[in-house]
Amino acid sequence: MDPGFHTLCVRRLDVPATNPPQQLPLYLSSSFSFDQLEDCIAVFEGRKEGYVYSRYGNPTIEALATRLAQMEGYGLTDEPAALMTGSGMAAIHVLMLSLLPRGGKVLTQSNLYGGTTELLLKVMDGLGIQPVFADLSDPDQTEERLKADPDIRVLYMETPTNPGLQCIDLATMAAIARRYDCRTVVDNTFCTPYFQRPLSLGIDFVIHSTTKYLNGHGTGIAGVIIGRDRPFVTGKVFQVLKLTGATCNPFDAWMVANGIRTLPIRMERHASNALALARWLMGCDEVSRVNYPGLDSHPTHGIALRQMYGFGGMLSFEVEGGKENAIRVMNRLKVARMAPTLGDVDTLVLHPATSSHLRIAKDIRESQGITEGLIRVSTGLEGEEALIADFARALGAG
Ligand SMILES: Cc1ncc(COP(=O)(O)O)c(C=O)c1O
Numbered sequence: 001m002d003p004g005f006h007t008l009c010v011r012r013l014d015v016p017a018t019n020p021p022q023q024l025p026l027y028l029s030s031s032f033s034f035d036q037l038e039d040c041i042a043v044f045e046g047r048k049e050g051y052v053y054s055r056y057g058n059p060t061i062e063a064l065a066t067r068l069a070q071m072e073g074y075g076l077t078d079e080p081a082a083l084m085t086g087s088g089m090a091a092i093h094v095l096m097l098s099l100l101p102r103g104g105k106v107l108t109q110s111n112l113y114g115g116t117t118e119l120l121l122k123v124m125d126g127l128g129i130q131p132v133f134a135d136l137s138d139p140d141q142t143e144e145r146l147k148a149d150p151d152i153r154v155l156y157m158e159t160p161t162n163p164g165l166q167c168i169d170l171a172t173m174a175a176i177a178r179r180y181d182c183r184t185v186v187d188n189t190f191c192t193p194y195f196q197r198p199l200s201l202g203i204d205f206v207i208h209s210t211t212k213y214l215n216g217h218g219t220g221i222a223g224v225i226i227g228r229d230r231p232f233v234t235g236k237v238f239q240v241l242k243l244t245g246a247t248c249n250p251f252d253a254w255m256v257a258n259g260i261r262t263l264p265i266r267m268e269r270h271a272s273n274a275l276a277l278a279r280w281l282m283g284c285d286e287v288s289r290v291n292y293p294g295l296d297s298h299p300t301h302g303i304a305l306r307q308m309y310g311f312g313g314m315l316s317f318e319v320e321g322g323k324e325n326a327i328r329v330m331n332r333l334k335v336a337r338m339a340p341t342l343g344d345v346d347t348l349v350l351h352p353a354t355s356s357h358l359r360i361a362k363d364i365r366e367s368q369g370i371t372e373g374l375i376r377v378s379t380g381l382e383g384e385e386a387l388i389a390d391f392a393r394a395l396g397a398g
Contacts, residue, residue: 026254027060054250056242061253065224067260068214071193072206072226080199081233082226083241084248088189088209089115091223093123094246095207098237099154099183102128107145108156109136111164111368113187114357116156136168137300139176146180158187159196160304163316163352163376164369165291167300170307174202189213189343194267195310199228212343213313216259216266220252266345266381270313273347273379273387278315280388286325286395288373289318314342316352316376319395323372326351330375335382335390342378347387350376 003011012033032051034040043050051057061084069082085091096119100106106120110133120131134145136157146152155177159168170186177184185205186198192213198206205227208214215222225241227233241247271294278292293304294311304311319325330338336347340355350356352370360370379387 024060024063024254024257027054027058027250029058029250030054055245055247058250058253060250060257061248064253064257064260067257068193068208068210068224069226071260072188072197072199073228074193074197075200076228078228078230080226080228081230082224083233083237084210084253085223085225085241085246086248086252087221087246088187088207088211088223089119090246091207091209091225092116092187093119094241094244095185095205095225095237096124096129096154096156097127097244098232098240099185099205100124100129101153103151104128104154105130105132105149105152106154106156107132107134107136107142107152107182109133109158109161109168110364111161111166111370112156112158113162113189114352114360116158116187118359136173137166139169139172142173143176143179146176146182150180152180152182154183154185156185156187158190160190160293160300160312160314161368162190162314162356163291163350163374165293165298165314165316167293167303167307169303170198170201170203174204178202190314191308191312192263192267194264195271195312196308199226201307204228210256210259211341213267213270214259214263214343215252215256216262216343216345217255218339218341218344218346220255222248222252222256224248267310267313269381270343270379271310273382273384274313274315274377275311276384277377277379277387277391278317281315281317281391284392284395286320286329287317288320289369291316291369313379314376315379316374318369318371318373319375321373323351323353326373326375329394332394333390334393335386336377336380342376344378345381347380347382347390348378350378352376 031053042048065082065084069080073080184203186203188206189209208224210222275294281287281290292315336349339348
């Protein structure tokens with residue numbers, strides 16, 4: 001029967017029968033349709049596999065989540081479960097809401113990514129969830145806090161830290177938390193599972209801002225929650241994700257799926273460039289401090305050697321002359337670009353005191369070494385010589 005021109009235009013297009021495409025198909029569809037209501041009911045009731053609505057699930061997003069779970073769970077006997085989120089921040093808040101009851105507390109470090117500290121102080125606090133800050137490089141202090149306060153239900157960590165690149169001993173922290181029945185979470189954004197796999201060190205959950213190295217090209221915003229307790233992730237965490245609408249969108253997931261295929265070779269290059277630049281900066285008169293866990297002189301180099309497979313692509317350094325000189329140096333860089341993100345193919349610099357950590361109280365900032373002269377570098381994939389020459393010129397040493 002002739003459907004009429006309007007109906008012809010509107011009707012769903014039929015996909016020709018095909019052997020599988022080599023690349024992951026991008027399902028840009030908010031919903032999934034059914035020919036029979038019985039099938040629809042069976043999927044809604046969970047009796048049959050299928051998709052209904054992309055906020056609940058989408059094949060592109062799930063394919064990526066499964067691969068990220070395999071990567072973080074590499075070497076473990078049981079595969080973890082993973083859920084993609086709309087951003088790294090969404091991953092953090094969805095997991096916190098899933099783990100913590102009203103009145104629950106999170107034990108954490110004061111040198112977190114600035115947005116996470118703000119989330120804890122300005123949003124979670126309003127929901128009756130309180131942060132407790134401690135020096136997590138000190139196992140005794142951490143244990144004392146957990147012993148003294150049974151309301152602490154989550155130990156939340158970032159290692160290496162942003163932007164000081166201090167490492168926390170994850171195996172020790174996991175063992176302490178287990179004694180107090182406290183769940184552990186690690187933000188593994190800086191390392192990616194190529195350089196660090198916290199689940200294999202006894203940590204319960206990993207989150208990522210996949211916006212960074214996992215995407216790798218600066219083309220989207222997304223996050224992921226990965227946990228060894230599969231029923232908890234697919235039950236409670238999925239419920240919070242679905243009902244807060246913090247879901248990832250298929251296009252951003254597809255971008256990350258492209259990015260992870262080159263992750264190992266990108267991470268190797270990020271790390272070799274970072275080490276070369278860090279070593280060069282160590283010899284530069286205008287630089288008073290270099291933070292890179294791959295340097296023998298770094299205070300937590302030993303921890304990094306034990307728990308990381310490589311030292312990553314992030315470093316920070318302090319220039320003599322404070323803010324004024326930091327601005328001068330950053331303005332003179334040409335290869336390295338100024339942008340408030342990290343983990344891209346380009347080398348990116350940022351001035352933490354006036355950007356990522358602007359809203360963190362000055363005394364907390366300075367106690368963490370985030371001085372006015374500190375510059376953070378996310379080394380890209382450029383040639384090592386061109387990169388060092390750029391910093392040499394900007395610092396007036398070349
Ligand atoms: C270590 C770390 N965790 C989490 C986030 C938040 O991620 P997103 O911007 O994807 O929400 C960032 C963002 O810069 C980060 O650097």
